[in-house]
Amino acid sequence: MPRRYWKPLRVVIATLVFALAALLFLGHAGSLPVASRDALLYPQFIPSLLNYTTLFGLAATGFIAVILLTLLYGRVYCSTLCPLGILQDVFIRLAQWWRPRRVPFHYSRPHSRLAYTVLLLTVLTWLSGSLLLINLLDPFSVFGRLVSDGLRPLYFGAYNLVAYSLAAFGAYPLAPVVWHAAPLPTLLIPLLSLAVLIVLSVRQGRLYCNTLCPVGTLLGLLARVALFRIRIDEEACTVCAQCSIHCKAGCIHLKTRAVDFDRCIACYDCLGVCKGAGIGYRHSHRPSVATVPAAVDSGRRALLRSGLLYLGGLLALTRDVPVGGATTPPPPTIERLPVIPPGAQSLAHFNATCTACHLCVSACPTGVLQPAWLEYGWSGLLQPRLDFAASFCNFECTLCGELCPTGAILPLAKAAKQVTQLGVAHFIKELCIVYTDHTACGACSEHCPTKAVQMVPYRDKLTIPEVREAICIGCGACEYACPVRPARSIVVHGHAEHQAAQPPTTQRLELPVQNNAFPF
Amino acid sequence: MKRRQFLESSLSAGLLAGVGGTLGGYARLLAAQTAPDLVAVRNGEPEVLFDQGIQAFGGMSRFVQKGQTVVVKPNMAWDVPPERAANTNPRLIRRIVEHCLNAGAKQVYVFDYTCDNWERSYRNSGIEQAVKDAGGKLAPANSERYYQAVKVPKGQRLTEVQEHELILSSDVFINVPILKSHSSATLTVSMKNLMGIIWDRWYWHRNDLHQCIADFATYRKPTLNVVDAYNVLLRNGPRGVSTADVAPMKAQLLSTDMVTADAAAAKLFGIEPDTVDYLRIAHELGAGRKDLEKLTIRKIVL
Numbered sequence: 089m090p091r092r093y094w095k096p097l098r099v100v101i102a103t104l105v106f107a108l109a110a111l112l113f114l115g116h117a118g119s120l121p122v123a124s125r126d127a128l129l130y131p132q133f134i135p136s137l138l139n140y141t142t143l144f145g146l147a148a149t150g151f152i153a154v155i156l157l158t159l160l161y162g163r164v165y166c167s168t169l170c171p172l173g174i175l176q177d178v179f180i181r182l183a184q185w186w187r188p189r190r191v192p193f194h195y196s197r198p199h200s201r202l203a204y205t206v207l208l209l210t211v212l213t214w215l216s217g218s219l220l221l222i223n224l225l226d227p228f229s230v231f232g233r234l235v236s237d238g239l240r241p242l243y244f245g246a247y248n249l250v251a252y253s254l255a256a257f258g259a260y261p262l263a264p265v266v267w268h269a270a271p272l273p274t275l276l277i278p279l280l281s282l283a284v285l286i287v288l289s290v291r292q293g294r295l296y297c298n299t300l301c302p303v304g305t306l307l308g309l310l311a312r313v314a315l316f317r318i319r320i321d322e323e324a325c326t327v328c329a330q331c332s333i334h335c336k337a338g339c340i341h342l343k344t345r346a347v348d349f350d351r352c353i354a355c356y357d358c359l360g361v362c363k364g365a366g367i368g369y370r371h372s373h374r375p376s377v378a379t380v381p382a383a384v385d386s387g388r389r390a391l392l393r394s395g396l397l398y399l400g401g402l403l404a405l406t407r408d409v410p411v412g413g414a415t416t417p418p419p420p421t422i423e424r425l426p427v428i429p430p431g432a433q434s435l436a437h438f439n440a441t442c443t444a445c446h447l448c449v450s451a452c453p454t455g456v457l458q459p460a461w462l463e464y465g466w467s468g469l470l471q472p473r474l475d476f477a478a479s480f481c482n483f484e485c486t487l488c489g490e491l492c493p494t495g496a497i498l499p500l501a502k503a504a505k506q507v508t509q510l511g512v513a514h515f516i517k518e519l520c521i522v523y524t525d526h527t528a529c530g531a532c533s534e535h536c537p538t539k540a541v542q543m544v545p546y547r548d549k550l551t552i553p554e555v556r557e558a559i560c561i562g563c564g565a566c567e568y569a570c571p572v573r574p575a576r577s578i579v580v581h582g583h584a585e586h587q588a589a590q591p592p593t594t595q596r597l598e599l600p601v602q603n604n605a606f607p608f
Numbered sequence: 609m610k611r612r613q614f615l616e617s618s619l620s621a622g623l624l625a626g627v628g629g630t631l632g633g634y635a636r637l638l639a640a641q642t643a644p645d646l647v648a649v650r651n652g653e654p655e656v657l658f659d660q661g662i663q664a665f666g667g668m669s670r671f672v673q674k675g676q677t678v679v680v681k682p683n684m685a686w687d688v689p690p691e692r693a694a695n696t697n698p699r700l701i702r703r704i705v706e707h708c709l710n711a712g713a714k715q716v717y718v719f720d721y722t723c724d725n726w727e728r729s730y731r732n733s734g735i736e737q738a739v740k741d742a743g744g745k746l747a748p749a750n751s752e753r754y755y756q757a758v759k760v761p762k763g764q765r766l767t768e769v770q771e772h773e774l775i776l777s778s779d780v781f782i783n784v785p786i787l788k789s790h791s792s793a794t795l796t797v798s799m800k801n802l803m804g805i806i807w808d809r810w811y812w813h814r815n816d817l818h819q820c821i822a823d824f825a826t827y828r829k830p831t832l833n834v835v836d837a838y839n840v841l842l843r844n845g846p847r848g849v850s851t852a853d854v855a856p857m858k859a860q861l862l863s864t865d866m867v868t869a870d871a872a873a874a875k876l877f878g879i880e881p882d883t884v885d886y887l888r889i890a891h892e893l894g895a896g897r898k899d900l901e902k903l904t905i906r907k908i909v910l
Contacts, residue, residue, distance in 0.1 A: 248751075251748075252751075252753055255748075255753075255754065258715075258777070260717075260745060260746070260747040260748060263726075263727075263748035263750065264748060264750065264751045264753070266726075266750050266751065453725050453727065453728060454725045482687060482724060482725050482728065483687070483724075484687055484728070484732075485725075485728075521813065521814060525814075525816070527815075527816040527817060527818070527819075528792055528793065528816075528817045528818055528885070529792055529813045529814075529817060530790075530791040530792030530793075530817075531792060531810070531813045533791035533792070534723070534790070534791050534792050534846055534847065535723060535847065536847070537847060537849070538849060539844050539849050542791070543791045543792075549885075551791075569723075571810035571811075571813040571814045572814070592849045592850070594849065594850050594852040594853075595852070596852070597842060597843070597852055597853065597854075597855060604650055604651050604909045605909075606648050606650065606859075606872075606875075606876070606905075606907050607875040607876060607878075608648075608871075608872050608875045608876075608900045608901075608905065
């Protein structure tokens, strides 16, 4: 392929990926074609890797495809498929438009020690059973939270404003989106990510991807041995420096004509600005290129080598010796376990697989899925839980399981979901209105889809709730509907492991005598 | 044509029209005098039941004048299909909207403040499609912004409430509940259906549900109530668990008085009206009449 096509092709694909990812996380996952959302989710590296460890299915081989692609052409993922990488390109473009700089970037020395340390710690904490670092650093999930938690409220705020304005004139073409605000502290982490990303990208290009991103660093290691690498052709190069000053990764060292390919994010901006044929993909075994200076390389290699040793050594240790603050969390000891989504199977499975990308939070039609703060402990920070103060799980809906890219929420057929017991409702009689006020209520039973909460005779013609645990699925409709405040009189206790509920009983109905007369 | 001839003929045409108009007025007055308190129709499809029922009142033009705005309030609170009989029959809603538009309504709005997710409930109840097909408009009710505070002067527990703006701004309000068993209120019909036009239903649950339902009925009186009893959820209401809870009754009740409609509905359901607390209280508060034996009832069996 001629070198001038590389960049436009990258830009076209990246734009599609970005638009699709933004729509998904803005809450349109339910209305997008299934094929398009699958196409976007398939190559997302960490979600796919985690999904593979759960499913071992063909649908979860995306990370292998990315590895193969990287072994061929380097970190194509970072500028074409990674929504967070593309987002940084958007920031860079905006900054350049806002305040144009003749020399936007320049060569920078690698921060290998930092990058490998982050990668190492991420891998180690994962192997020791905590997803905390993965969740904080996985680029797909960071992007997801930025859009889902940060942009989505603004997006729907604007939408609702239009809807309300039109309604003022008696027109109702748009209906407002019901908004359940996420707990405030859960916004801190996306906001922090956003600040770091903006500052780094505007000032230093893709420095984030070459320091803090574990996927970037990992793929960088693979890119070192890629079959085709971007290199400077010393004979064709006129040393115009255009490639170097446009390199967002700062990885083109003009003095030595060396391209630090493990830091190259494959954006092809260099190929676009090169007037001649000075820079481009070359087969790695073709010798007609600049010799890579030893100074750049050996130190990093040594670090890498020692790092791998370090990793190997620690791996043996982590089984019983905790490392730093990232240890296996003890099982939550709180009395009332959080309720995890249908298909999440168990707290152990869910906490070990969910990267808190918040795709399910965006897509959930009722808004019952909300990011947790410390309900799962530190390790499960920001992983979603069912918040029955916000809403309840719709009996007919299976969307979260269909969408989840990591396999944390496994897909469930509707019939299976409707007998999956996430937890069980507990009735606290002393708080119930029927008991305290001696008036009728029954809001809980009203909302119950299986009638696990039924009204039974109480006193003076009144009825009071009773829970039939065997058919309760823990959807939280009763807890949501309960009007008692501040503490509700019926609450769902989550299961550490989901159970099978019995299907609701159906007895034959005694039909009233059907004649055509009226009883009045 | 000569000018005089033209004037004469125009004058007589005008006169005729005038007299005709007056007679029409008398006819309407006559119909109003003989209008029944309750129309009960049985043994037909939902559309036919309504055609017959509204005919007994002298047609929809008795309630809807040309250029008026109408709001039709079904029960579509639940994300379940029509055969589960937890929501008003979509075929009935479609027919009512058509009748309103035929009578010259400028706009017919349909909404409900749902219990399940509102988009799914609107869609899966079949009512969204029915309203679109008939030429009516769906309005949202899922945001507090659409509600305005109103006073309930005769209310005992409920003295103030937030009511949907469309109820306040429309000329005609047609209440179209479905008859169902109800775990909180024993029975849900016309009066209970109005919990879908107010915002804070939790307040009602906390403050003597039956009293609040009756209180609100002293304030808000729909122009017409059409009770859908085509399929009736006899147990596990208001949501129902399966179609095994549903009995076909193929009936419909029409009344301008909610208490009357609900009392008749209770009888149809197989229970005495007095066993439903809010019915008894509403009657005592003068919100309407439950003494069916003293009322004019038109019974139509097809």
